[in-house]
Amino acid sequence: MSIEIKVPVLPESVADATIATWHVQPGEQVTRDQNLVDIETDKVVLEVVAPEDGSISEFLFQEGDTVLGEQVIAKFVAGAVAGQEVTKAEASAPAVTQADSDETNDALSPSVRRLIAEHNLDASKIKGTGVGGRITKEDVEAFAKSAPAAAKTATAPVAPLAGRSEKRVPMTRLRKTIATRLLEAKNSTAMLTTFNEVNMKPIMDIRKQYQDIFEKRHGIRLGFMSFYIKAVTEALKRFPEVNASIDGDDIVYHNYFDISIAVSTPRGLVTPVLRDTDTMSLAEIELAVRELAIKGRDGKLSVADMTGGNFTVTNGGVFGSLMSTPILNLPQSAILGMHAIKDRPMAVNGQVEILPMMYLALSYDHRIIDGRESVGFLVAIKDFLEDPTRLLLDL
16 A cells, blocks of 8 residues: 655744655665654754555655655555565664665765764764664764764874865755844844843852752752743743834733743754743753753754744853853844853952852843843842842742
8 A cells, every 4th residue: 555655734934844864765664653754844853754564665855855844755655565574673684785885875864974074084984773784873973982083083184285175064954044033133123232240159059958859859950040040030020021022013012921942952053942931840940941952952842842932041151151142032022141150259248259150141122122121120130040039939
């Protein structure tokens, strides 16, 4: 029985998609629900799985091709092919010859080629564990870890006379979308950034005192992000202009609190959303943030995870950033940048003390948020973080 393999229904905001990686070859036997192909949109990567045990008989689109929602991209034949079993076990298959292996390595998927290029590796030296000796991303990562010296050697010039070289890698759909949106934010808004600094010692003392108890009770470590999110949520309640957005000639005030969190993934920076943060406890926030981070790392974020959000929090401090000016995440009107916590000498009651200080940066759209609101909002966050008791007492 022949079955059509189609692109999933795309959200209204997504016009088309790209065939990113075929994980199987025509004629290769697969099992029900096995991932056949990754389809990349502007926001997320969608997986299309096998509807039944069987095999793909024909590709209608190749890797890199642009496709539309519900478009047929392959023909699938249900059931086992004569003489073959519908299993993924290939241990009993004939050994792959070197010529076959070389031919397979020449047909690397775009994601594998990008990973090999990023590590400056020689594809011919990587042993593929995929079907037919095909090299997978896991093979590349394992090879890079096991042969760091070889990777470093590959980055060095072969010889002084060999000349300079360069590589050209196509931008992914996500990277192109990020570039377009950032440029749009710079060109279509009156963006301004204001700064402040916060003493993180009170929160660090709380974490030190209750870390073990918190982890035993909730099964997750007490981090800084939950305090950031709670402080932002309470500040948004007091300054509704920061929680608003511009729609044409109207200002839309949101009476709910959905916070986007900037997450760095192998594909680029994404901003999944924590919804109704005003109803969440510190533990619930930490668990939700971890779940979104894992899904982002594994490419499992859904369109629903990425849709919406009234305000964004980005923490460049995890990478060592001391200060930055974050760019708005349209159509939102403000974004808060957190940075590295550094010990610095500070004047306290006429005395010099060494305190763990962190810079805060609030970028906002001056068309909707005035200086009074922006500064007041940032000071409110500072007050909440320097005196966390205020978060509990709603002060």
